[in-house]
Amino acid sequence: GLVVTRDPGRVPPAFVPDVEDAETPLHEIKRKGGDLRYCQKCSHYKPPRAHHCRVCKRCILKMDHHCIWINNCVGHENYKIFLVFVLYAATASFYSLALMIGGALHSVPKDEQSGIDSPRKSLVICGVFVCVMTLALSILLVWHVYLILHNKTTIEV
Ligand SMILES: [Zn+2]
Numbered sequence: 008g009l010v011v012t013r014d015p016g017r018v019p020p021a022f023v024p025d026v027e028d029a030e031t032p033l034h035e036i037k038r039k040g041g042d043l044r045y046c047q048k049c050s051h052y053k054p055p056r057a058h059h060c061r062v063c064k065r066c067i068l069k070m071d072h073h074c075i076w077i078n079n080c081v082g083h084e085n086y087k088i089f090l091v092f093v094l095y096a097a098t099a100s101f102y103s104l105a106l107m108i109g110g111a112l113h114s115v116p117k118d119e120q121s122g123i124d125s126p127r128k129s130l131v132i133c134g135v136f137v138c139v140m141t142l143a144l145s146i147l148l149v150w151h152v153y154l155i156l157h158n159k160t161t162i163e164v
């Protein structure tokens with residue numbers, strides 16, 4: 008909820024780069040440091056580390072990536088909320104994985120004879136799904152912890 012509603016960090020329309028940059032002609036600013044400094048789609052200057060999102064159709068401050076799950080950009084303003092969300096989701100899937108393993112170990116062997124719809128079989132399907140979820144979320148979490156430690160965004164790697 009919060010990540011979706013919270014603005015990822017809009018570039019102020021009046022943003023003008025430092026005096027140094029302003030003295031440079033526009034076409035020379037464009038590829039300074041391998042990074043576009045002027046957004047032609049928004050027709051304004053981009054602060055350092057800001058990127059244009061094609062999906063949101065605007066520039067995002069310290070943009071990390073456009074998240075398809077929340078249909079919003081993850082940037083400067085909502086990065087912490089995003090990270091807490093990932094942390095909670097990872098913890099939840101670890102917890103359900105532990106519950107599943109516990110459930111599987113304690114299930115009665117009789118279930119195996121009761122056919123296709125046995126609780127054990129659905130537990131296995133669920134288990135595989137939770138395993139994949141836990142793995143994906145763990146990778147995502149480790150990846151972002153790595154990025155924070157190196158002060159980088161997904162775009163800048
Ligand atoms: Zn833009």
Ligand SMILES: [Zn+2]
Pocket residue numbers: 060061062063064072073074079080081
């Ligand atoms: Zn976006």
